[in-house]
Every structure is written in structure tokens, then in C-alpha cells.
Amino acid sequence: MTILIVDDNEQNIYQLQVLLGGNGYRVITATNGDEALTTARQAPPDLVVSDILMPVMDGFALCREWKKDARLRTIPFVFYTATYTDERDREFALGLGAERFLVKPEEPEAFVRMLREVLRQVECPPPAPPPVQVDVQPEEEGGYLKQYNAALIRKLEAKMQQLERANGELARDIAERQRMEEERQRLQAQLVQAQKLESIGTLASGVAHEINNPIMGVMNYAQLILDKVGPDNPVAEYATEIGKATDRIATIVKNLLSFARIDKQAHSPARLYDIVEGTLSLIGVVLRHDQIDLVVAVPEDLPRISCRSQQIQQVIMNLLTNARDALNERYPKHDENKRVVVTAREIENSECGAWNTEGDAPRSWVRLTVEDHGAGIPEAVRGRIFDPFFTTKPRDKGTGLGLSISHGIVKEHGGGLWVESEVSQWTRFHMDLPLV
Numbered sequence: 270m271t272i273l274i275v276d277d278n279e280q281n282i283y284q285l286q287v288l289l290g291g292n293g294y295r296v297i298t299a300t301n302g303d304e305a306l307t308t309a310r311q312a313p314p315d316l317v318v319s320d321i322l323m324p325v326m327d328g329f330a331l332c333r334e335w336k337k338d339a340r341l342r343t344i345p346f347v348f349y350t351a352t353y354t355d356e357r358d359r360e361f362a363l364g365l366g367a368e369r370f371l372v373k374p375e376e377p378e379a380f381v382r383m384l385r386e387v388l389r390q391v392e393c394p395p396p397a398p399p400p401v402q403v404d405v406q407p408e409e410e411g412g413y414l415k416q417y418n419a420a421l422i423r424k425l426e427a428k429m430q431q432l433e434r435a436n437g438e439l440a441r442d443i444a445e446r447q448r449m450e451e452e453r454q455r456l457q458a459q460l461v462q463a464q465k466l467e468s469i470g471t472l473a474s475g476v477a478h479e480i481n482n483p484i485m486g487v488m489n490y491a492q493l494i495l496d497k498v499g500p501d502n503p504v505a506e507y508a509t510e511i512g513k514a515t516d517r518i519a520t521i522v523k524n525l526l527s528f529a530r531i532d533k534q535a536h537s538p539a540r541l542y543d544i545v546e547g548t549l550s551l552i553g554v555v556l557r558h559d560q561i562d563l564v565v566a567v568p569e570d571l572p573r574i575s576c577r578s579q580q581i582q583q584v585i586m587n588l589l590t591n592a593r594d595a596l597n598e599r600y601p602k603h604d605e606n607k608r609v610v611v612t613a614r615e616i617e618n619s620e621c622g623a624w625n626t627e628g629d630a631p632r633s634w635v636r637l638t639v640e641d642h643g644a645g646i647p648e649a650v651r652g653r654i655f656d657p658f659f660t661t662k663p664r665d666k667g668t669g670l671g672l673s674i675s676h677g678i679v680k681e682h683g684g685g686l687w688v689e690s691e692v693s694q695w696t697r698f699h700m701d702l703p704l705v
């Protein structure tokens with residue numbers, strides 16, 4: 270027994286081929302109605318199973334031609350369609366003379382059973398079913414065309430809806446992928462940053478130790494020369510310059526060593542309020558001197574944090590110094606906006622900055638924020654401010670270590686230091702620390 274499958278979808282053809290082949294039928298195929306007619310006229314099959322929507326010639330037109338052809342009309346014609354829309358399609362198809370109208374997905378066994386039944390009925394036809402009128406008279410042609418068009422339009426509309434649904438799903442899928450990719454890149458960037466700081470920290474502390482002793486030697490010898498030649502000798506000027514240069518080296522070395530010392534002290538519970546007070550007693554005078562208004566709102570009754578107070582103080586000091594520099598740059602003299610605001614509050618886990626990669630582990634945090642209305646940090650610079658030695662300040666002013674050291678300290682405390690800024694508007698540094 271030979272079955273002709275007509276479908277423009279390769280996968281559908283393949284599935285039917287496997288199913289029918291597996292049930293002992295010989296299968297031949299065509300990808301549209303026109304091809305099916307040519308194939309069938311050369312070697313008529315015992316049964317044809319046809320899809321409806323196909324290019325060149327669709328299933329309805331094929332069925333009509335099939336049932337007009339004297340050699341083919343007795344061969345049973347089965348429609349097999351995925352986009353069933355309406356009872357009128359079935360009526361129209363059967364009206365064309367088709368033996369069956371099956372809707373996908375049909376159970377494979379049921380499908381084969383039905384085909385068998387169709388074939389059996391052809392071999393011994395039931396008594397006197399009125400022969401289908403297939404030779405349409407011209408006046409009926411208009412009616413046929415109308416029905417044909419309506420059925421095709423219904424099919425096309427259903428197909429369009431299917432495509433639109435698929436399109437919507439695809440768009441959602443793409444958006445989700447994009448979101449995940451962005452998330453991945455963000456985490457990757459954080460990881461790189463953390464690893465970079467860690468390895469630089471190790472390297473820097475090693476180098477710093479090596480440099481510390483010789484630099485003290487150079488300083489001492491410069492001082493000895495100065496003492497020996499007396500202030501009027503031109504050599505004294507050189508010795509002074511050597512002294513200044515080595516001073517700067519000594520500062521850098523001292524800062525680098527902070528990296529190494531990060532985990533040398535013990536943690537103890539402390540009040541953020543006290544730490545801020547301690548810091549302000551050190552830097553308050555400097556801020557006042559620069560006519561910077563200082564607003565502090567740190568509640569005394571915040572839960573305690575477990576920390577090395579000295580180091581947290583160092584972080585706050587760095588943040589305040591940076592704010593001071595930014596304000597002095599924007600307002601060289603007095604201005605009503607020349608203000609630093611220090612606030613602190615408890616935050617939820619979900620509010621934590623992007624640095625919190627542990628996701629939603631249940632944990633409470635306290636956030637200290639230092640805000641200034643200075644120049645802001647341009648987008649292009651923002652990604653580098655935590656890099657060691659990155660500075661936008663003149664050579665004699667910044668070493669570019671303040672933020673990288675602070676970042677290391679906060680990270681070692683299990684927290685995160687991060688920034689938000691609007692250029693020419695404001696900058697906010699947030700230090701998120703876990704509560705005990």
C-alpha cells in the first residue's frame with residue numbers, strides 16, 4: 270500500500286514517514302498540491318494525506334483537482350491539519366469530496382487506525398453513499414470560490430495568530446536572555462575588580478616592605494647632607510628636594526602597607542555613631558577651614574557592627590577627604606551648596622548594592638552615606654576610581670590609593686563600598702556593613 274503525504278513542512282513529513290513506514294506502508298511525498306498531482310498522475314497511490322496551507326497549490330485546491338481527475342477520484346483523500354479553526358472548514362473539505370478531515374495532533378495509533386479504516390471502506394464501500402458532486406457547473410463555481418476564499422482566510426488568520434504568539438514568546442525569551450547576560454557581565458566585572466584589588470594588595474604590600482627601609486635611609490642621608498653643608502650652600506636646595514620626593518614615596522608606602530594590615534587587628538562590636546564622631550574630631554577642623562558645611566545625621570541607637578573601628582574610621586576619613594576635594598574644586602570659596610552630608614540607617618537585604626552577590630541570604634545591614642554636591646564623577650571615570658593609583662588630582666595632591674584601600678577594608682568586613690553620582694550635581698558613596 271502506498272500513501273502520498275503532501276505537506277510543506279519537512280518535520281511533519283518526516284514524522285508521518287516514520288509513523289506510516291513503521292506500520293508497513295510505502296510512503297511517497299510532495300511539498301505542495303501541484304507536485305502531488307504530478308506524482309500521483311505518474312503512479313497513483315492508494316491514499317493521500319494532505320495538509321491545507323501550502324505554497325503553489327493548497328490542500329483545498331488539490332482536493333478539488335483530485336476529485337475532478339477520473340483516474341484519481343476513487344483514491345481516498347484525507348486532510349490532516351494543525352490549524353483547525355472552524356466546523357465550516359470541515360464541511361467545506363468534505364464537500365470537496367475528501368474522505369476524512371483529521372486535526373493534529375492525533376494520537377499516532379488512532380491516526381493509523383483511521384487511515385486503515387478509510388482504506389478498508391474503499392475496498393468494500395458501504396452500500397450506496399450518494400456520489401459526491403465534483404464536476405461543478407459554472408454557476409456553482411462562484412459559490413465554491415466564495416467558500417474556498419473564506420476557508421483559506423480562516424486558515425490564514427489562525428496561522429497569523431500562531432505566528433504572533435510565537436513571536437511574543439520569542440521577544441520575551443530574548444528580553445530574558447538580555448537581562449541575564451547583563452547580570453552576568455555585572456557580576457563578572459565585580460569579580461575582576463575584587464581579584465585585581467586582592468592581587469595588587471599582595472604585591473603592593475611586598476613591594477612596600479622592601480622599599481620602606483631604603484627610603485628611610487635616603488631621607489636620613491638627605492638630612493645629614495643638609496646639616497653638613499648649611500642652608501646657604503646650593504647643595505642644600507638639592508638635599509631639600511630629595512627630602513620632599515622621599516616624603517611622597519614614604520606616604521605612598523604607608524598607604525600601601527594599609528592593604529597588608531587590613532586583617533591584622535581583631536573585630537569588636539562598635540557603634541557607627543562613635544566611629545563617625547571620632548573621625549569628625551580629626552577632620553572637622555579642616556572642613557571648617559575650607560568653609561564646608563557639615564551635616565551629620567547618624568542615629569545613636571543603630572545596632573552595633575562588628576568591625577575594626579580604626580579601619581572603618583580610615584574609610585570615612587577617605588570619603589570625607591574626597592568630598593572635600595570635590596567641593597573645593599567646584600567652589601573655591603564659600604557657597605551655600607558647599608556641604609557634606611553624612612547619614613546612616615538600617616537597610617534591608619534587598620536594598621544592598623550590586624556588590625552583594627550572595628543574593629538574598631537573610632542578613633541585616635547598616636548603610637553609611639557620604640554625600641557631596643561637588644563636581645560629580647563622569648561615567649567614564651566611575652569604573653576606575655577603585656583602582657589603586659587611579660587619581661584625577663594633581664601629582665602633589667592625590668596618590669589614588671584612598672578608595673582602593675577603603676574598598677579593601679569594607680570588603681574584608683563582609684560589606685560593600687559603592688558609588689552613585691550625577692555629573693555636575695552630586696556624588697554619594699555608600700558603605701554597607703553587616704550587623705552583628
Ligand SMILES: Nc1ncnc2c1ncn2[C@@H]1O[C@H](COP(=O)(O)OP(=O)(O)OP(=O)(O)O)[C@@H](O)[C@H]1O
Pocket residue numbers: 587591592595641643644645646650654655659660661662666667668669670671672673696
Ligand atoms: N566625592 C567625589 N567627587 C568626585 N570625584 C571623586 C570623589 N571621590 C573620589 N573621586 C574620584 O576618584 C578618584 C580616586 O579617589 P581616591 O580617593 O582613590 O584617590 P585620590 O583622592 O585621588 O587620592 P588619595 O585618596 O590617595 O589621596 C579621585 O581622584 C577622583 O577623581
Ligand SMILES: [Mg+2]
Pocket residue numbers: 587590591667670671672
Ligand atoms: Mg582620596
